[in-house]
Amino acid sequence: MKTNPALEELKSSLISQIQHLSGNADIQPETALSFPGVKNEEWKYSPFQIPKDTSFVIQNEGTHGSGQFSSEEFGECILLVFINGAFQPNLSEKTFPSGFRVGSPEKSGNSIPAFENTLFSQLNDATRHQGIYIDVAPKTVIEKPVIFLHLQTAQATGLWSQPRVEINVGERAEISFAEIWRNENAQPTVVNSITEIKVGKSAFVKWLNFEKGTASLSQVHQTRVETEEKAVFQHVVVAMGEGYLRNNLEIKINGSQGDAHMYGLTLGNHKLLVDHHTFINHKPENTTSNQLYKGVFGGKSTGVFNGKILVDQEAQKTNAYQSSKNILLSPDAKVFAKPQLEIFADDVKCSHGATIGQLDEEPVFYLRSRGLDLATARMLLVQAFASEILMKIDNKNLRELVESEVLAEMDRMIAG
Amino acid sequence: MGLLKIENLTASIGDKEILKGINLTVNPGEIHAIMGPNGSGKSTLASVLAGREDYEVTGGSVTFQDVDLLELSPEDRAREGVFLAFQYPVEIPGVTTINFLKTAVNEVRKYRGEDPLDAVSFLKMMKEKSKLVEIDQALLSRSLNEGFSGGEKKRNEIFQMAMLEPKLAILDETDSGLDIDALRIVANGVNKLKTPNNATIVVTHYQRLLDYIVPDFVHVLWNGRIVKSGTKELALELEEKGYDWVKAETALA
Numbered sequence: 001m002k003t004n005p006a007l008e009e010l011k012s013s014l015i016s017q018i019q020h021l022s023g024n025a026d027i028q029p030e031t032a033l034s035f036p037g038v039k040n041e042e043w044k045y046s047p048f049q050i051p052k053d054t055s056f057v058i059q060n061e062g063t064h065g066s067g068q069f070s071s072e073e074f075g076e077c078i079l080l081v082f083i084n085g086a087f088q089p090n091l092s093e094k095t096f097p098s099g100f101r102v103g104s105p106e107k108s109g110n111s112i113p114a115f116e117n118t119l120f121s122q123l124n125d126a127t128r129h130q131g132i133y134i135d136v137a138p139k140t141v142i143e144k145p146v147i148f149l150h151l152q153t154a155q156a157t158g159l160w161s162q163p164r165v166e167i168n169v170g171e172r173a174e175i176s177f178a179e180i181w182r183n184e185n186a187q188p189t190v191v192n193s194i195t196e197i198k199v200g201k202s203a204f205v206k207w208l209n210f211e212k213g214t215a216s217l218s219q220v221h222q223t224r225v226e227t228e229e230k231a232v233f234q235h236v237v238v239a240m241g242e243g244y245l246r247n248n249l250e251i252k253i254n255g256s257q258g259d260a261h262m263y264g265l266t267l268g269n270h271k272l273l274v275d276h277h278t279f280i281n282h283k284p285e286n287t288t289s290n291q292l293y294k295g296v297f298g299g300k301s302t303g304v305f306n307g308k309i310l311v312d313q314e315a316q317k318t319n320a321y322q323s324s325k326n327i328l329l330s331p332d333a334k335v336f337a338k339p340q341l342e343i344f345a346d347d348v349k350c351s352h353g354a355t356i357g358q359l360d361e362e363p364v365f366y367l368r369s370r371g372l373d374l375a376t377a378r379m380l381l382v383q384a385f386a387s388e389i390l391m392k393i394d395n396k397n398l399r400e401l402v403e404s405e406v407l408a409e410m411d412r413m414i415a416g
Numbered sequence: 417m418g419l420l421k422i423e424n425l426t427a428s429i430g431d432k433e434i435l436k437g438i439n440l441t442v443n444p445g446e447i448h449a450i451m452g453p454n455g456s457g458k459s460t461l462a463s464v465l466a467g468r469e470d471y472e473v474t475g476g477s478v479t480f481q482d483v484d485l486l487e488l489s490p491e492d493r494a495r496e497g498v499f500l501a502f503q504y505p506v507e508i509p510g511v512t513t514i515n516f517l518k519t520a521v522n523e524v525r526k527y528r529g530e531d532p533l534d535a536v537s538f539l540k541m542m543k544e545k546s547k548l549v550e551i552d553q554a555l556l557s558r559s560l561n562e563g564f565s566g567g568e569k570k571r572n573e574i575f576q577m578a579m580l581e582p583k584l585a586i587l588d589e590t591d592s593g594l595d596i597d598a599l600r601i602v603a604n605g606v607n608k609l610k611t612p613n614n615a616t617i618v619v620t621h622y623q624r625l626l627d628y629i630v631p632d633f634v635h636v637l638w639n640g641r642i643v644k645s646g647t648k649e650l651a652l653e654l655e656e657k658g659y660d661w662v663k664a665e666t667a668l669a
Contacts, residue, residue: 361469366506369466370520370576371494371527380519384510384559 006053007035011119014160017058018126033119042116045304045336046275049244051188051216056160058127059084068184069149075397078146083153085161085191086130099140099173108133110166112196112224115250115279120220124162124194131164138170138200145208145395148179150191152217158188165195169203171228176206178398183217191219199227201255206234208393210402213241213272222248229255236392237276238402240267240409245274256284264293265389267409268301268333269416275304282315282345291322294389296382297333298413307352308340315345322352327359327385329378329413378414383407418479419444419615420584425476426640427464434460436640437476442584445612449626449651450619452637453659458619459503461637462588465617466500467493480584494520495527497583497614501573501590508560513572514542516560517579524580545578549605567598574605585609586617591625603628623655636662 011034036043050056071079078100081091089102096102105128114121134146152161169175177197183189199205213219227233239245251260266274280289295303305324326335337354359381367377386406393399420442427435434457442448452458464471465478467490478485480496488496508516521541522532533541546553551571561569570590577585587606591599606616606629618629626634626648634650635642638659643666644650654662 363506363508365468365490366502366508367516367520368490369494369500369502370516370580371491371523372516372520373491373523374489376519376523377491380511380516381508384508387510 004034004037007048007050010050010056011035013055014058014123018123021058021060022126033117033122035119042277042306045302045306046244046246046273048220048246049218049273050190051218051243052158054158054188056158056188056190057155058160058162059086069151069182074147074149074401076144077397078142078144080132080146080148082148082150082163084151084159085127085163087132097140097142099137100142101135101137103133103135104129105131105133105164105166108166108168110168110196110198112198112226112252114222114224114248120192120222121194124164124192124222127162128164130162131166133166134168136167136169136173136175138172140170140173140175142175145176145178145398148177150179150181150193152183152185152189152191155185155187159185159190161189161191163191163193165193167196168198169200169205171200172202173200174204176208176395178208178210178395181211181219183212183214186216189217191217191221193219193221195221195223197223197225197233199225199231199233201228202230203228204232206394207236208398208402209235209237209247211237211239211241211245211247212405213239213243213245215242215270217242218244220246220248223250225249225251225260227251227253227255227258227260230257231255232259232261234261234263234392236263236389238265238389238406239274239276240269240272240406242270242272245272246277247275248277248279250279251289252281252283253287253289254283256286258287260289262289262291262293263389263392264295264305265386265406266293266295266297266303267406267413268295268297268299268303269409269413270299270301272299272301274302275306277304277306279308279310280320281310281312282318282320283312284314286317287315288319289321292389293324294385295324295326295335296329296385296410296413297326297335298329298416300330300332302333303335304338305336305354306338306340309342309350309352311343311345311348311350313344316347318345318348318350320348320350324354325385326354326356327382328356329359375414379410382410382414386410418442419481421479423477425464425478426474427460427471428474429460429471433474434471434640435464438640438642440635440642442615442617444583444615446633447610447616447618447629447631449631449634450617450637451621451623451634451651451654454621456637457640458621458637459588462500462586462617462619465586466490466498491523492527494580495524499577499580499582499585501570501577501585501587503589503592505561505569505573507562507564509562511560512558513556513560513576517576521579541579546575548578548608549574550601551575566593567595567601570594570598570602571605574602578605578609583614584617585614586619588619589621590618591620591622599625600628623651626651638663638666
């Protein structure tokens with residue numbers, strides 16, 4: 001972990017870069033905030049870490065490279081490309097289905113406040129204009145997924161990237177999105193992203209977040225969601241690779257009969273540190289949230305699941321379920337699971353549970369007694385464990401894309 | 417020539433010695449029944465033969481077709497042709513029978529120097545063998561044993577046995593928890609798989625199963641030793657007189 005003075009220095013460097021970029025002294029992160037460390041309760045298992053003590057550069061829109069990707073690899077989709085934190089209209093889909101409109105977040109009026117005011121939010125807010133705003137008109141049904149490809153490209157220096165995505169999905173609209181994170185920069189890189197999603201009345205939104213870390217990468221992702229009456233929101237996150245990875249998923253269920261489903265799969269290898277921090281707020285009556293986070297941890301990786309559920313006093317007949325299931329493949333891997341239930345209504349059904357253990361020996365023996373070798377048996381069982389989450393990705397192309405990388409990572413974990 | 421030769425086998429779990437010197441020879445074409453009261457060591461013997469690592473072999477030897485079986489990993493024992501039908505088949509959510517069995521069959525074939533089966537031949541084989549044990553093919557595409565009835569689980573064991581074509585099948589309390597119809601179906605499957613070249617060890621508490629799978633030899637296991645061996649008539653005698661009779665006889669000897 002880096003010392004505080006280094007992070008303080010980083011903070012002032014980032015602030016002066018932002019002021020210079022925007023030429024606007026009003027856009028000024030609150031200087032009282034710092035990067036969170038172990039003393040902050042919400043960050044104690046995952047104090048913010050930079051890959052290496054170096055200078056980090058926030059790029060302005062003009063200086064981005066093109067990045068390496070092929071639009072074919074994602075199949076039929078609406079591809080929207082971000083490079084080093086800024087939306088690139090010239091590399092992205094230019095014609096959109098009717099009811100689907102793209103603009104700048106500055107005009108969105110969309111802002112969803114975070115549960116906790118952090119320096120990360122302040123910094124990202126200051127470069128909000130580099131992001132994208134999407135408006136999905138009421139009753140619009142779009143079959144093909146909208147894919148945000150977030151590329152961090154090779155640099156000569158440290159890179160600080162601040163993508164921003166804001167979405168407003170109208171009443172009865174149905175659409176699915178995926179954020180795919182790729183890092184090509186061998187230099188130290190930090191991604192500080194914010195994604196805001198408003199899900200209108202009776203709308204149906206599915207979200208996939210595929211996060212692949214590298215040793216030189218720290219990622220802090222904030223996803224903030226507000227849902228209206230009878231809206232259904234499903235979030236799937238698949239996290240793997242190396243480095244530091246913090247996910248804040250905050251969902252406010254604002255309308256009655258709203259459903260939120262959250263699924264996570266983490267493959268921890270090397271020294272990966274992953275913290276899935278969820279915060280679900282049930283506001284009115286008759287709403288449901290369901291969380292299932294699974295993780296397989298090898299090497300010296302660490303996994304954290306912190307699931308906070310807040311049930312307001314008005315939120316009678318809330319159903320809130322939360323489960324974290326983890327397999328440790330190595331003696332040096334660690335998992336922390338922390339449920340936090342704050343329930344102010346009296347007629348609710350809430351449950352939470354966490355399991356942390358090694359792969360069960362009985363199924364391993366069973367498969368070996370049928371002729372499968374130890375590695376194949378373990379692989380099959382880990383795959384089966386993960387499949388429950390992967391099956392939640394309905395889009396076949398996306399599922400196969402994620403699955404192939406997941407299987408390759410599992411192979412490496414079991415061999416290691 | 418013996419297919420399986422167990423000599424003076426002792427094994428323990430923790431500090432507790434469970435097998436106290438087992439001697440048994442099984443030839444191709446034979447069916448042996450191992451009977452005995454609860455806790456006599458029957459299931460331990462089955463587990464030790466299959467290579468379950470909870471047990472420590474403390475002495476003796478097990479030779480399977482001239483190979484030292486105890487030196488082999490569980491998977492290599494399976495590939496050599498040893499099959500254990502589990503007393504309590506495990507449930508594995510997310511793994512279908514077809515899925516793992518295709519890998520298993522091809523691992524065994526590879527070990528024997530045979531080419532892997534392609535998907536079409538595998539499905540054809542599966543179809544034939546599932547008829548043999550009267551198992552619904554739909555079950556085989558479901559998560560292994562998850563939500564299966566007791567009878568379905570045991571039929572699935574025999575189905576896997578049919579697919580893997582072992583030289584020695586060990587049925588560990590396959591009759592436990594089965595009603596008479598399920599018992600008959602399972603026993604029929606086992607009988608149909610019988611050839612002059614393979615052998616079966618039936619581990620059971622009750623004589624009931626032996627009405628359907630008729631043994632050539634019956635052994636009584638008690639307190640970690642085989643205390644009495646005989647032909648199928650011995651099983652009937654046990655049914656009639658109970659195990660106390662053998663215990664008393666052993667104590668006198």
